Amino acid sequence: MKERDKRAKFVKLAESRVNRAIKELRxxxxxxxxSAYDFTDDDIRKVFRTLQKELEGAKGxxxxxxxxxxxxxxxx
Numbered sequence: 001m002k003e004r005d006k007r008a009k010f011v012k013l014a015e016s017r018v019n020r021a022i023k024e025l026r027x028x029x030x031x032x033x034x035s036a037y038d039f040t041d042d043d044i045r046k047v048f049r050t051l052q053k054e055l056e057g058a059k060g061x062x063x064x065x066x067x068x069x070x071x072x073x074x075x076x
Contacts, residue, residue: 025051043075 001009028047031037050073 046075
């Protein structure tokens with residue numbers, strides 16, 4: 001595959017995936033509505049600790065090529 005083709009593929013996929021991630025993060029933010037949802041401070045810490053861990057893992061794959069990630073997320 002030619003370098004410019006690889007670059008074009010990266011740009012296309014990166015834009016799509018980052019935009020999708022932004023949309024999903026905004027939906028997570030919608031969970032902050034206390035009139036619609038019941039949650040604890042510990043629940044929120046777990047959510048954002050998991051998101052931060054995944055973000056750091058993804059970044060690490062670019063920096064050092066390390067593999068990372070979890071098997072998913074559960075509050076309890």
